[in-house]
Amino acid sequence: MHAADHPSPVPPLVRVEGLAMAYGDKLVQRDLTFDVRRGEVLAIVGGSGCGKSTLLRHLIGLLEPAAGVVRYVDADGSAHELVDASPSMEALLRRRFGVMFQAGALWSSMTVGENVMLPLELFGPKRSTAAQRAERARACLAMVGLEPQFDAEPSSLSGGQRKRASIARALALDPPLLYLDEPSAGLDPITSAQLDELIITLRDANQRSVVLVSHELESIFAVADRVLFLDAERKTMTALDAPLVLLESGPPEVRRFLKRTLPAAHRDEVPA
Numbered sequence: 001m002h003a004a005d006h007p008s009p010v011p012p013l014v015r016v017e018g019l020a021m022a023y024g025d026k027l028v029q030r031d032l033t034f035d036v037r038r039g040e041v042l043a044i045v046g047g048s049g050c051g052k053s054t055l056l057r058h059l060i061g062l063l064e065p066a067a068g069v070v071r072y073v074d075a076d077g078s079a080h081e082l083v084d085a086s087p088s089m090e091a092l093l094r095r096r097f098g099v100m101f102q103a104g105a106l107w108s109s110m111t112v113g114e115n116v117m118l119p120l121e122l123f124g125p126k127r128s129t130a131a132q133r134a135e136r137a138r139a140c141l142a143m144v145g146l147e148p149q150f151d152a153e154p155s156s157l158s159g160g161q162r163k164r165a166s167i168a169r170a171l172a173l174d175p176p177l178l179y180l181d182e183p184s185a186g187l188d189p190i191t192s193a194q195l196d197e198l199i200i201t202l203r204d205a206n207q208r209s210v211v212l213v214s215h216e217l218e219s220i221f222a223v224a225d226r227v228l229f230l231d232a233e234r235k236t237m238t239a240l241d242a243p244l245v246l247l248e249s250g251p252p253e254v255r256r257f258l259k260r261t262l263p264a265a266h267r268d269e270v271p272a
């Protein structure tokens, strides 16, 4: 067991135990047990179709586990399941996270600012005024460097700007946890590096936790505190640790996966 596996004294934000996920009879993954710690970037990694997006859907309570539980944990350690929470508890739990889905879809019939204000209108403080919501939306857009685009149509944004606008929308309710599904997929390396910086800022300046699905291992080495590796063939997790630890002493297939994407200059430094 590595240092990164030891339970931390502070309760985690989310505790996943024995989770199995299936669509009908089709098992996607089973025996998933891990925490999302406070203030960490946890990357979910694995081949296409292994179940990364499906895992996010379970974490946010959109899908019910075939087995096992996903619990949101309070600072005092008490834990709540999203899928069988009372409506009032569910509303509280939902405010603990923001989500950027893989498609990163913004509503094209609304401006960028209106998109970011939407969660505030739907789930925000009941007595907030339109001016307060607009101010909050501007602050979120400023965090991702998009304040000037407040009144823009989503269709006028670049791919990277759209992803950032989706992140601003996920930040609207100021959640302690963000779920980002493939934030840097399809972006050029510079835009992708800017997104990595944003993720690090969200963690370090705001003490947020970020759960990040990614294929982009360069970006994982840059931002992730820990990597959860889902194996498509074995249909379970095969590793959970800091990326450099996995690179040096993870299971062989995980080392191969991580090594493949290292810049060529560093490949020789890693023991086989």
Ligand SMILES: Nc1ncnc2c1ncn2[C@@H]1O[C@H](COP(=O)(O)OP(=O)(O)OP(=O)(O)O)[C@@H](O)[C@H]1O
Binding pocket: 023, 028, 046, 047, 048, 049, 050, 051, 052, 053, 054, 055, 102
């Ligand atoms: N709504 C659905 N109904 C049935 N099967 C689904 C559904 N969504 C996904 N699947 C299947 O579940 C498995 C996991 O899909 P998922 O989208 O979670 O993979 P992923 O790891 O996110 O892949 P990618 O890296 O390509 O985004 C795949 O075999 C997929 O075909």
Ligand SMILES: [Mg+2]
Binding pocket: 052, 053, 054, 102, 181
């Ligand atoms: Mg996916």
